[in-house]
Amino acid sequence: MTKHSRRSVLAGFASVGAVAAVGARPAFGQQRFDGITVRVATFGGGWDKAVHKYGGHKFEDLGGKVEYATAPPRENLAKLIASRGRPVPFDVVEMGDLTWVDTYEGGFLQKINLDNVPNKKELLKTQFDDWKVASWVTQEGIVYNTEKFKENGIPAPERYKDLLHPKLQGKVSVLDISTAGAAQLLVGVTLDAGGSMENIDPGLQLVKQINPLQFWKVGAQAVTLMKAADIWAATMHAGFAVQMRRQGMPVAFVHPKIGASNRGLLKEGWLGVVKGSPQPRAAEFFINEYVSSSCQHGLALERGIVPVNGVARAKLAEDPLLRELFLISDADVGKMVSVDFNKFNLDEATQKWTRMIGTRG
Amino acid sequence: MKARWHFIMAPSLILSLFLLLASQIIFLRGGFFKDLRLGRSGTDLTWENYVRFFSDNIYVDSLVLTIEVSAAVALLTLCLSYPVAYIIARMRSRWSLLLIAAIVAASFITIVIKVLGLIIIFSSGGALNRALLALGVVSKPLTIMGQPGGVVVGLMHFTMGFAVLLLYGVIRTIPASLEDAATIHGAPRWRVFWRVIIPLSLPGVIVTALIVFNLCMGAFTSAALIGAGKVYTLPVLIQQTVIFQTRYGMGATISAVLMAVTLLINLLSLLVVTRLAVARRLTA
Incomplete structure (x- = not known):
């Protein structure tokens, strides 16, 4: 098999x-x-x-x-x-x-x-x-608080690199390496930073530069911080945006651009x-x-x-919210990135991640 | 005939030792086998995991951080708990019992709830930050998330109740008449405190500090929740190694090192204190 x-x-x-x-x-x-x-x-x-x-x-x-x-x-x-x-x-x-x-x-x-x-x-x-x-x-990407972005004059993100905006320092939550979407995040940031599925170092550096307030292990942690406006953006799947919108929170979802022609994971x-x-x-x-x-x-x-x-x-497509937040058309879905697990090495990624976050200096 | 009261300790000592060894022996043994992923271990004995621990920055840094955080918590908790314990111990009104009851009740609250409460208090829109910003004390909201300092605050919240209760018991054993005697002979209040109360309570203070320190060395919840995936103390690293990476051998090695270092620090502390006490007696 x-x-x-x-x-x-x-x-x-x-x-x-x-x-x-x-x-x-x-x-x-x-x-x-x-x-x-x-x-x-x-x-x-x-x-x-x-x-x-x-x-x-x-x-x-x-x-x-x-x-x-x-x-x-x-x-x-x-x-x-x-x-x-x-x-x-x-x-x-x-x-x-x-x-x-x-x-x-x-x-x-x-x-x-x-x-x-x-x-x-x-x-x-x-x-x-x-x-x-x-x-x-699930469709992985970036959830962001539209009101906070507008108030602070931050343009809506289009790709992972946009989370480097100076006003977003300490206002971003990134999912932890131990969560289910870690491979997608790492591949997304890596491809955005010029790396490849075999070489995730550029992606790890990008995560470090983003300097998130938190690496969330359970989505509810990030949602709670988003509600309290302690964070203004989080890397998570579109489903969280759906849940937050149904709770009346002012959020939007971005399927990040990856490379020249891809969008979303x-x-x-x-x-x-x-x-x-x-x-x-x-x-x-x-x-x-x-x-x-x-x-x-x-x-x-x-x-x-x-x-x-x-x-x-x-x-x-019958649901207007899902239509807004999901990529549904064949053309859009065709441009989404899937992780090739024959190339992406979770053990190696975990070791590197822990070393990057846990080592001083 | 002189009563040998210390024999009373024997059953609980034996039980404690048995429980400690029975649970730790698996870890101690597991650390000497190579990890083969998914919880499987090799069959040949090897020092590989220990060599890796002491030659890899991530583990050594994590050990140092764990000790620093635990020591900071022990010190700060003592500083904050001692006055509280002293005041309650010397209170003559019925409020003292009420306060002790409140501390006992507060220590029953689960650590997760305590930590979540702290996160809310320290949130950017929380009461504390609003007040500090309004008073001009800070220019931007304080945060405890993802900071070693935040983990220290969380652990202090967890341990302070224990420390106050322990110190309360210690101070209650010091007769107030000794303080009165020193005061009558003209010693100012600070001198009474420094020369009478502190020396007499020192053994209890040290035991309290070590208990708080030991609790912090193994504390996971505060480090995991407030640390927000950014503060890798050894318990967090153990959880990640065992649960996420399923490397039981390495997890066992980290656990064994954590236990050994904690025991060593305890023994060294007691040794230093004993020597100081002897030296003090000799100079007196």
């Missing part, structure tokens, strides 16, 4: 609508899950609640119970590592694209019986295989069934509901992800 399928996302957008008309059949008919608990490792910060509201509750409607273990993907991977030789801590694991390779290579996943995930028909063929099913796509999330799960069928049912059109559409509206479900994706 291939490690990654970044290009699938591009292909996915280009194929919006092509899969929209395909219907899905119920996964388990009248099967009930009385007395069965499915444990799901996913993101916190309200994401778990949204997943439950739009998809997870269907498992409970059939008599089961869903328990969410919320943490960033790397922490969930650490829990799996720590549980080697013992009962697994959860049945379904949600992974960022940085984490999925390690989770797979560490032998923590078991094959998914895709017959139990009929909603896969509404996904692209590149968005599922025996080991994983795509759960969302893509990140993918994946779902897998944990090897040794005592409830694989329940886990597969949960995954099926997660990628259903109703759940994906709900998550898109409330949390600002780009659905992997074609039916839900086709509806994106």
Whole structure:
């Protein structure tokens, strides 16, 4: 199997609508899950609640119970590592694209019986295989406070380098190397600074020059600072801009220009069934509901992800806010950058990042 | 026959040692194996992780920073806690009990809530910065985020309650009549404090300082939240190494070094204080 399928996302957008008309059949008919608990490792910060509201509750409607273990993907991977030789801590694991390779290579996943995930028909063929099913796509970039920028005469940013504006010193939050979007950020700033996916040094220097107030590990941290106007800009995905706008905050989102012709970055999330799960069928049912059109559409509206479900994706443009904040047209999406994980080395990037931030002088 | 009261300590000492060794032995052992990623370790014993620790700036800098931050917190916390503890210990009204109860209650508040409160207080639009700006004390808002100084403030907030309680207990054991006697014989207030109260409370002060120092050496939450990914103390580095990089061997090595250095500093402090006390007795 291939490690990654970044290009699938591009292909996915280009194929919006092509899969929209395909219907899905119920996964388990009248099967009930009385007395069965499915444990799901996913993101916190309200994401778990949204997943439950739009998809997870269907498992409970059939008599089961869903328990969410919320943490960033790397922490969930650490829990799996720590549980080697013992009962697994959860049945379904949600992974960022940085984490999925390690989770797979560490032998923590078991094959998914895709017959139990009929909603896969509404996904692209590149968005599922025996080991994983795509759960969302996010568009990475810069969220900024339009009022503060206007008040201080700062032009709207167009690219990562624009965060070097003197008035933004100490007013920017950049995501931490341990978060799911770290690869996209580093590749974005690196390409903007003249580096490449194999050589991220120029990007690290750019991050250092930006001199952020904070490296956020949980999105809510940056959102809180943005609300308090302690920061005026943050590198995060468009979904955060959606959430902040729905809360009435004066923010806009920029898909940063990268190089001469590219604009914006893509990140993918994946779902897998944990090897040794005592409830694989329940886990597969949960995954099926997660990628259903109703759940994906709900998550898109409330949390600002780009659905992997074609039916839900086709509806994106109906929402004026999503239309404003997302790149939706085939032409725009075609110019977005995906990280090539055969070139980008996370371990090396982490070492360099820690050295840059943690070393004095 | 003379009672051997120190034997009473034995059960708790044995239990403490057992719990310490049982939990640390895994780390101590793990540090001697090579990391093979994803929590896997090699089978051959090696010093590689220790060599790397002491030859790599990131680890040495982090160790120095951790010691500096912890020492600063211990010193500042003592300076601020001692007067509070003294005043409460010498109060004759029922307010003293109320104040002690308030300090105990405050120490029950989880560190995360305390730290988040600090972040709000120190936010650019927060009450403190508004007041300081209005008074012209500062020209731009103070921030504690991402600064070692901010981590010191956060840790002081965390440890001050413990320090006041410990020092209160120490000062209560010093009879107020000694101060009265010194005063009657004409010693000014500062001299009474310097020559009577401080020397008599010194052992308790040192123990308090070491407890605060030790708490700070292992403190993660304040460093992680207020440090905002920019202040790499050793506990933050351990978390990143173990959780994010899944390099258990290196994480174990950092933990072992942190524990060893903390123990060493404690022993050296006690040694210095003991020598000073002996020298003082001889000169007296």
